[in-house]
Amino acid sequence: GQNIDQPTEMTATEGAIVQINCTYQTSGFNGLFWYQQHAGEAPTFLSYNVLDGLEEKGRFSSFLSRSKGYSYLLLKELQMKDSASYLCAVVDSNYQLIWGAGTKLIIKP
C-alpha cells in the first residue's frame, strides 16, 4: 500500500527553527509537495521537490532524499502566523497525489 508518515503535532518557539519530517512509501515517485493549511482554510502551495537536495525559498526550505523516501520542511525565524498544519503529498506513478495527514505546528511566544 501507499503510505505517508508525518508527526501529528510539533511545538516550537517564535524566532526559532523547526524541521518537519515526512517519510513515504509509494508506487512510483514523481515529486513531493509541501502545503500549508491554516485551521478552517484550504491548503496553499509551499514547495515542490523532484530531485535530491535542498530547495530554499525565503524562510522556508524543503529537502528530498529519494533513496531514503524522506523529505523535510525547514522553517526558520518562526512567526506566530506560521502556526498551521503542514501537509506532505507525493505524486505517484499515476500522477496522483498521495497525501499525508499533516503536522500541526504550534508556535509559542
Added chain:
Amino acid sequence: DAMVIQNPRYQVTQFGKPVTLSCSQTLNHNVMYWYQQKSSQAPKLLFHYYDKDFNNEADTPDNFQSRRPNTSFCFLDIRSPGLGDAAMYLCATSRVQDRPSEQYFGPGTRLTVT
C-alpha cells in the same frame, strides 16, 4: 485575480436531504478535483475531471456524484447525506493531469449534517 471559488462556505443539511456544493475557477485549468477532509486527516480524493473525462476513486461511495458542465464549473452532489459525511469539502484545480502540477485550492465548504 485568477482563483478557485466555492459556494457556499458553510452548508448545513439534514440527514438524508440532498445537497449540492459548487466550485468555479477562473484559472482555465483542465483538471478539477473534489476532496473530502475531516479534522486532522489527509484530504481524501473523491473524484477528478480531466476536461470532461470523469475519474471516480474506487472507494468513493455511490452517495457522492459529480458534474462538470463546462471548464469553469464543477458540482458535488451528495444524494443522501449521513452524519459521517460531515467534513470540509475542497475543490482544487491543476493545469494538466499527466505530470506533477501544483494544485490550487478553493476555500472549501464546511458541511454540517444534523
